[in-house]
Amino acid sequence: CNTIPTPDGGTHEQGLRAALTKGIRAFADLVGQKRAKDIAPEDIITGSEIMLSLFMREPQFQSQTKDRLTSPEAARLVENAVRDHFDHFLSDNMERGKALLGHVLERMDERLRRKAEREIKRKTATNARKLRLPGKLTDCSGEGNGETELFIVEGDSAGGSAKQARDRKTQAILPIRGKILNVASATTDKIRGNQEIADLLLALGCGSRKDCNPDALRYDRIVIMTDADVDGAHIATLLMTFFFQEMPEVVRRGHLYLAQPPLYRLTAGATSAYARNDAHRAELEATTFKGKKVEVARFKGLGEMNPQQLRETTMSPASRSLLRITLPPEYEGRAAVKDLVDRLMGRNPEHRFMFIQNRAGELDPELIDA
CATH class of the missing domain: 3.30.1390 (Ribosomal Protein L30; Chain: A,)
Structure with missing residues (x-):
């Protein structure tokens, strides 16, 4: 028999997409996964290879070239034919179904993240160097000289001192409010909706995760500058977790540093x-x-130092001390690092408890700030 290829798809493909999407969402409800409501057909179809062949009477096409099927009943026929078999496959193969669902959710998260980034880019100036974040980013004037730095500082008080202490040509200041979101335990929706993270992504300009392009990074060095106490260390840890998860290549290339302010x-x-x-x-x-x-x-905080003290001790390249944060070269051992981050910063508190319990004996008591 003669068959007609439809390179532009049509109603039969719509039926297939509907069957797969509804089937995945129903399976997600069955296993208690509440995030599936945001799944779109492209989260399932993209990257897949599917052969769909439909035989029907008097098919209708969009044009004489017959590139697209337009018969309304084709969608219903395909959806009904596929949906029942797909539902049975998922319920009869729970482990494979869960693996497929996990893969689809990862694609969904990636799609939503890209959508949010496009929205952010749409709302900002096309010239990254003219980017302005009112009340947040105080940018530097230097461009591409190998010496530009972004200082991420804790709170407006420290941010005020840092703005006065900085070198206006090479040093930019971005204050953050309190403890940034722990991205290792947060959902994609929370990460996407967090203002502090949105400000960071805008200021850095290089994207995140699969869309991260270190060559587009707006600064040569990113310096985390927090108070020299336990709270400051916690904030620095949250920021390092953010960079490891969202832009590991930026870390691997040696762009991330910790300031060493005095106590x-x-x-x-x-x-x-x-x-x-x-x-x-x-x-x-x-x-x-x-x-x-x-x-x-x-010093209870960076804000207690006057600008001259902050410049001399923490910000001036001539007198400061910076600690570079790195990853194993060429990602060797990155799986071990990811496992460590997941245990210490992830959602399961039992993993943190077990890690601390097993490793507490290795600590020097004199180094514990309590």
Whole structure:
């Protein structure tokens, strides 16, 4: 018999898409997966190879070239024929069905994320260097000289000091409000709707996950600058988790750094020095300030330092200390890193408890800030 190929699809393909989409959503309800309501046909079809052959009386086409089938009854015929068999296949093969559902949900998450990024790009200026985030990003004027830096700082107070301490040509400031969302345990909807993360993505300009292009990164260095206490370390950890999950190639290429702000200022007469932590303070007291009466001031936050102090201790390339965050070269061992991040930052608190319980004995008690 003669068959007619339809390169532009048509109502028969609509029926197939409807059957697969409704079947996947019904299976998701069966296994208690509530996120399936956002599944679209392209989440199932994209990347698939499907052969669909339909024989029917008096088919109707869009034009004389017959590139697209338009017979209304074709959609109903195909949907009814496929849906019942697909439902039985999923219910009879639960493990394979769950694996398929997981794959479809990953595609759904990726599609929704790309949609959100397109919306963000649509609302912003086409020239990335003219990007403005009112009340957030204070950009630098330098471009492409290998020395531009984005400082991600904790809170408006520290952000104010950092803006005064920065080098306007090479250093940009982006304040974030409190503790950023933990992307390792958050849903795609929460990540997509989080304003702090949206601001970060806009400021960096390189996209995220599969769409991440490190060559489009707007800064040569990204510096996480938080208070030198437990809360500051927590915020830095959340930010490192964000970069590892959303743009690991940026981390692997060595663009991510941790600032090393001081926790103490030690003064004896005309001599002053800054200590990053208790161990560093003890070292200074035993060397530089040995036998002297030392006045110790503790910085509760970056905002307590005046701009000159912040510049000298934390921001000036001539006197600061930065800690580069890296990943194993060529992603060797990345699976182990991902497993560690999932255990420490993921949704299951039991994994964190077991990790701490098993590894607590390896810690030096003097290094614990409690």
